[in-house]
Amino acid sequence: MDLTGLNWVAAVEAARMIREGVVTSVQLVEACLARVREVDAAVQAWAFLDPEHALAQARAADELRMSGQPTGPLHGVPVGLKDIIDTADMPTENGSVLHAGRTPSRDASVASLLRAAGAVIMGKTVTTEFATRTPGKTRNPHNPAYTPGGSSSGSAAAVAAGMVPLALGSQTTGSTIRPASYCGVYGFKPTHGLIPRHGMFQLSRTLDHVGLFARAIEDVALLLETLAAYDDRDGDSRPRARVPYRDVAAAEPPLPPMFGFVKTSLWDRVDADAREAFGELVASLGDRVEEVVLAVPTDEVLELQRAIGGAEIAINLRREWDKGREKLSPALQARIEHGRQVRAVDYLVALSQIPQLNDSLTELFEQRYDAILTPAAFGTAPAGLESTGDPAFCALWTLCGVPALSVPLMQGANDLPLGVQLVGARHRDGQLLRTARWLVDHVAR
């Protein structure tokens, strides 16, 4: 059998092939490892990857399947984990020399959920320094002279380069949506609290989300269905009814969806090629799209995000600050310095705005729009590796904890990919994926 391109097969399809004995997990993982050998010297997506350990998991998965025992929905499928997600069998260094050699004794909730679903934990993907702005070594797989975005740099790049079909990252401002847009893959930040964060490096309890990367919407839905779970070790996790996200995402929308196009005051700073691409997309949607002006000024949103994120980063990095601040990047030092000055009243006032912001969004979603359509970033990936790009287009949706998806629909400057960000109502994650599928089909027509 010709196994060429097996590394490019979507996770849903790969899982089916393994389940039906068309291929083995070992073959799939070997195909992915071959791709790593081929491209990773240039991309550098991995913080830790032990081929033998990945293959051992694949062999165990194949043996389990052949023994006739029940298997999970991701049985034998390799997944990359951002190196802020604890794993009992691999180091987790959080992108900092301060945590070099750190080897957690337990899996994070999401790692356990993936293993329970049968996944092979392929390795740990590069994160920026503590999932903030100071870049790691990863390069954009479309052109190594460009940033892959961050902070989930390695996860986005590894999926985009065909080294794994799925990867997990995180998002505290724009750490999933932005690299997904720059690398040309799907990046999904589900509703806040839906996927438990226990065992991940906490930057900001209020803003941290688990992020999902895949090359197909069905794969995003499968991953979400695997990971949406109650875990009382995450203070923002709540018991909820199980949602069949794959079925919801696959269903036809009852009516063609209606999009609200949100430019925000940032629009003038968007690259010309991106503005043009959005113009064409909006034109193609005809009467299914309307421009919407949000009630809240973007400057104010960024200010709230800064107060909350600043204070919470300062507290979550206080040990590192106390013991080894000279080993933090100057940018992170400055951010902590700022965060330490935030007054508790301002922090609490900022927190108290979140439900109000959500109320205004809820109205939009309930009254008219299936999804908000807005840039994922200011354009394609910026040149150079000094910056991971500006996450400002993601700040409001992260602050509100609403689901957001970067859809790799367009192409922009320098032949680089350009994502479209779709945003949905809280806890309508499945419906957002369904709307995204409609949009992709519409554009393909």
Next chain:
Amino acid sequence: MDLTGLNWVAAVEAARMIREGVVTSVQLVEACLARVREVDAAVQAWAFLDPEHALAQARAADELRMSGQPTGPLHGVPVGLKDIIDTADMPTENGSVLHAGRTPSRDASVASLLRAAGAVIMGKTVTTEFATRTPGKTRNPHNPAYTPGGSSSGSAAAVAAGMVPLALGSQTTGSTIRPASYCGVYGFKPTHGLIPRHGMFQLSRTLDHVGLFARAIEDVALLLETLAAYDDRDGDSRPRARVPYRDVAAAEPPLPPMFGFVKTSLWDRVDADAREAFGELVASLGDRVEEVVLAVPTDEVLELQRAIGGAEIAINLRREWDKGREKLSPALQARIEHGRQVRAVDYLVALSQIPQLNDSLTELFEQRYDAILTPAAFGTAPAGLESTGDPAFCALWTLCGVPALSVPLMQGANDLPLGVQLVGARHRDGQLLRTARWLVDHVAR
């Protein structure tokens, strides 16, 4: 039938008498109103009391019972509510001229739960200014020259004076335990989040608790059973299995309970008569009590409480501060001024200590002690009405959100009552009441 003293009958007994038709709710409420006429000119426990409105509720309760419809566990029993608890049919002024004439459109969760159980909402009891330290008009029912304590001044005094069998208050530092001790009634602060606080004036989300006042442990258990409920409008409420608190509290302990006597570094400041009374109580317990020294210094606890309470009070009173700070008492102005200076990192560090403090308490409870025994206050009620007394003995238990009960066991200086504070493990509220019953029986022997 002789109805003399009906106002002194415990709630459990009164509810039984009404259920069985021995007395009517109107008779009970009239007996309580007669007591109000008799003593309230001196005590001044009520912020709002419309006898006609109370009697109308009692008449409705009697009619419902006679119609043969099912009735709740508090059917026809009058309850006083601290005037920070919203009621749709009475004003709620939060002890401040800034909220004079405020008439909420909806009942607080606890008011709804009481009505659903058939209770008559007797009226609103006096609170200090926004449930902080600046006293209201209420006097100690045992001697009007002394403070009743606060901030739930009217609730403690009304129950102690026989004007109602039950009342609700709140506790953010020592606002239930302290007035209960000074007035000689049971005051119970259940586990944080167990009773939903929606519709009550919020001073501090982290520290606010609903407080219960009664003259019998069975009544505390009945009230707790009525009010322990999940309400997603309180961010700290969680779905939990229903606990039959009355049965748990009434059961015999499997073994005679073991008490840990906690003096803390505050002990030297305790009044001589109170130290003597505690000495006798501890001696009478023999080998059922041991002195325990807590790992955490009290000064540190008070500092944490100040950082959290200060910041949260500043945010919750920010509108009053912005619009009418000159109408706040100088003491509250100073407290808000301090709270506004608290840095977010210090606030968040303080919050992060709470689980650690709880871990150390959990060890004590799991390894050896059924309850901690400690003063409720520094002694009997202080003379004068300028101060509601010092809540320092309550700070740690409030911060940790563990259940605490003031038991009116002793007598101290000036022939005033002196409570014993019992503290239990989180969510072992019923067991704490059971332990308290054992202690009361033991002392009575």
